[in-house]
Amino acid sequence: MTAGTPLPSWRPGATRDALLGFLDAARSVPRADRVAYFDNDGTLWCERPAYVQLEFFLSALRRRVADDPSIGERDEFAALLSGDQDRVCELGLARIALALAGLFEGFTPEAFTAEVRTFMATATHAALGRPMSATVYQPMLELIGELRRQDFTVGIVTGGGTEFVRAVSEDLYGVPSELVVGTLIAYDFGRDGSGRPELRRTGRVLGGANEGPVKVANIQTQLGRRPILAAGNSGGDREMLEWAVATDRPALALLVDHDDAEREFAYAGKAATLTEAEPIKETAARAGWTVVSMAGDWETVFPR
Amino acid sequence: MTAGTPLPSWRPGATRDALLGFLDAARSVPRADRVAYFDNDGTLWCERPAYVQLEFFLSALRRRVADDPSIGERDEFAALLSGDQDRVCELGLARIALALAGLFEGFTPEAFTAEVRTFMATATHAALGRPMSATVYQPMLELIGELRRQDFTVGIVTGGGTEFVRAVSEDLYGVPSELVVGTLIAYDFGRDGSGRPELRRTGRVLGGANEGPVKVANIQTQLGRRPILAAGNSGGDREMLEWAVATDRPALALLVDHDDAEREFAYAGKAATLTEAEPIKETAARAGWTVVSMAGDWETVFPR
Structure with missing residues (x-):
């Protein structure tokens, strides 16, 4: 990045102006906030x-x-492995995710982290033809960098598994594990053969999926500080974005719109729940959030 | 503090040597750990x-x-206000703490934090004759400073209320709220009169008191990184200290022994539970932990 050219992967325009305007205004906010x-x-x-x-x-x-074919006979796994999307939808992603998380029941945190890191070091994204670890968005990395230069604390609040994201968050985003809040698996405390304390993953989810209003409550309980910038792309981020801007201080709600079928994928943000009526882009328009058009606002999507 | 004189409030001796030896050895540990x-x-x-x-x-x-005398008639409050220690013990500290936490049910996090800060800005410690905020231990502040100079991440893992400690942790110790793990009160997500999201404290404790093995599990779920230094003073810290040193890396378990009736108080660390048999000092001796004698190891106890 050239000195004097912040956010080089963001094209000039209203979105980039909104980011730079917010970064400028945030200088008046106490560092702790x-x-x-x-x-x-x-x-x-x-x-x-x-x-x-x-x-x-x-x-x-x-x-x-491959080691034990009988494992694949379980309903959730059979549906996944056969690619039977109707059956997957019928069972529901929550039930399937819980079954998958159960594959690591009894693992120590260290062993689980090691498996994630091995995967991330080798997996590729077939459709994009690049390493999985290089499917991060370059413009967002630049935004994180600018925020840090202004002494922002930057965290990740994800619907994904907390430990999965923690295993890669420092490498991918420079975010330490204590600043990652996601869906949590409970641990059992026990002792190994030598009587030394150890933790083992259970099959239980703590406090439900980290989506919607749960994101706001989990930010308070696990991080304790309210954001003045929140970024998301789906109905699961609605309350977090609303909460970030419900203040008299400079604040920014950022919604990423996946409208770039050529360089990434074009799709509407999913609703947070089945009963969720308003599409997130309508909430954004009504509330005056900053909507990021991947097709229009990003000069570059992925790192080179 | 003079350059070249680390830990000036620690008297020369085995304890200070153990701290300096650990700080030196920790240079070989990756920063993230x-x-x-x-x-x-x-x-x-x-x-x-x-x-x-x-x-x-x-x-x-x-x-x-004072506003409403009928509040004081509740069993837990009557016992506390009358100073009837037998009755307090009979009811149990857990029940009394829950009743007290209930005083703030319905408060926003911001309103609760403001009350704590007002208290801390004005309260004094009668027996010690100093501001409550100046009852921190100067030698521990110096240790935290040394750890930070070596790029340690420093957190607080307390049996106390998470939000209470967070309200003062940055000012007292330079520890941001996301690095404070304590006993958690649940929040309800709702909306104010203008439809803006807000959180309100409930009377429910999330996941039980943060003591003993719960401290270890909560470190994993809320912080995600295992310590190589853990410091405590009671049976409630036992598992955390054991866990910190159950590694092949340089690691230190530090137990503060309150043996200074003259400058502070002399008492044995409380057991974590009623069934907890072994006094924590015996665990420390058996396990080879570093025991800090307030009377012997500290030149100064409180900030000047």
Whole structure:
């Protein structure tokens, strides 16, 4: 990046002006309140055609099934492995995610992290033809960099598994594990053969999926500081973005719009729940959020 | 502090040597793993004759009762206000703490934080004759400073209320709120009269008191990084200290021994639970932890 040219991957225009205007205005905010939280899937990196975390679990599942084919007979796994989308939808992603998380029941945190890192070091994104770790969005990395230069604390608030994202957040985004809030698996405390304390993953989810209003409550309980910038791309980010701008201080709600079929994927942000009526882009328009058009606002999408 | 004289409030001797030896050895540990967690009450600041948090709640209770005497008739409050220690013990500190936390049900996080800060700005410690905010231990502040100079991440893992400690942790210790893990109150997500999102404190405790093995599990879920230094002073810190040193890396378990009746208070660390048999000092001796004698190892106890 050239000195004097902040956000080089953002094209000149209203969106870039809004970011620079916010960065400028934030200088008046006390440092302790300069807090920015980003959703991860679809906001900081590509989530199509499948969540990276789902690819990770699928790869683990395939290895388990190769060792013991009977594992693949479980309903949730059979649906996934056969690619039967109707059956997958019928079972529901929440139930399938729980079954997949169960593959790592009994693992220590260190062993789980090592598996994620091995996956990320080798997996590729077939459709984009690049390493999975290089499906992060270059313009968002630059925004994070600018925020840090202004002494912002930058965190990730994701619907994905907390430990999955923590395993890669420092490398990909420079975000330490304590600033990652996601969907949590509970641990059991126990002792190893030598009587030394150890933690083992359970199959239980703590406090439900980190989506919608749960994101706001989890930010308060786990991080304790309210953001003045929140970025997301789906209905699951609605309340977090609303909360960030419900202040008299300079604040920014940023919604990434996936409208770039050529360089990434074009799709509407998913609703947070089945009963969620208003599409997130309509909320954004009504509330005056800053909408990022990937096609229009980004000169570059992925790192070179 | 003079350059070249680290830890000036620590007297020369085996304890100071152990700290300096650990700080030196930690240079070989990758930065991401340089993590130190401190218990708060009795480890970073004075917890006698009563927890600071209890003094805060009592002061709030007295104000409420002045407005509405009927509030003081509740069993838990009557016992506290009358100073009837037998009755307090009979009811149990957990039940009383829950009743006190209930005084702030319906508060926003911001309103609660403001009350804590007002209290801390004005309260004094009668027995020590100094501001409550100056009952922190100067030698521990110096240790935290040395750890930071070596790029350690420093957090607080307390049995106290998370939000209470967060309200003062940046000012007292330079620890940001996301690095404070304590006993958590749940929040309800709702909307104010203008439809803006807001959080309100409930009377529910999330996941139980942050003591003993719960500290270890909460470190994993909320912070995600294992410490190589853990400091505590009671049975509630046992598992955290054991966990910190269950590694092949340089690691240090530090137990503060309150043996200084003259400058602070002399008492044995409380057991974590009623069934907890082994006094924490015996665990420390058996495990080879570094025991800090306040009377012997500290040249200065409180900031001047």
